Amino acid sequence: MEAEPLHKRALDIARSTTGPGHPTAAYSLHGLAVLAQARGRFDEAETLFREALGINERAHGNRHPEVASCLNSLAALLQARGSYDEAEILFTRALEVDEACFGLEHPRVAAGLHNLAALLQAQGKHEEADRLQR
Structure with a gap:
């Protein structure tokens, strides 16, 4: 099985169970960003990293x-x-x-x-x- 669908499923679960602003969602976003970067999708990776960063800053300071x-x-x-x-x-x-x-x-x-x-x-x-x- 490919990694990307698993990361997306994990993100969907995190968003539906804990909310879109929960650190669990940030963790999944970070995983998707790493994968996007590895696949050369740099704009997408940057967007995902920034979203994960924003969630973690709001959640943790x-x-x-x-x-x-x-x-x-x-x-x-x-x-x-x-x-x-x-x-x-x-x-x-x-x-x-x-x-x-x-x-x-x-x-x-x-x-x-x-x-x-x-x-x-x-x-x-x-x-x-x-x-x-x-």
Whole structure:
């Protein structure tokens, strides 16, 4: 069985049982977005990532790990599309959330530092990237 119909079914169930603004719906939207991105449907993926992000922000507030996950996914998509400035803002926000939630020495923080440093390197901001990698 294909993944997309399963994600869509999960989204339909989440929306009908918990409501369209519930984090369960955001989880399904995020899965659909990842799949759309993998299939090269970047506009669709961006829309789905943004919808999942909005649900998680409304449900959890701006300083929650699920929000950081959505920010990272959306930022990675934007980076791949060449929207570096917005990707940098989102990677930075995600890193700040993860630092606040998990502390400075957590593996998610390390991953966030790597994401942001790689983006800065891609933009030619080598000194800023070097500072993050130390």
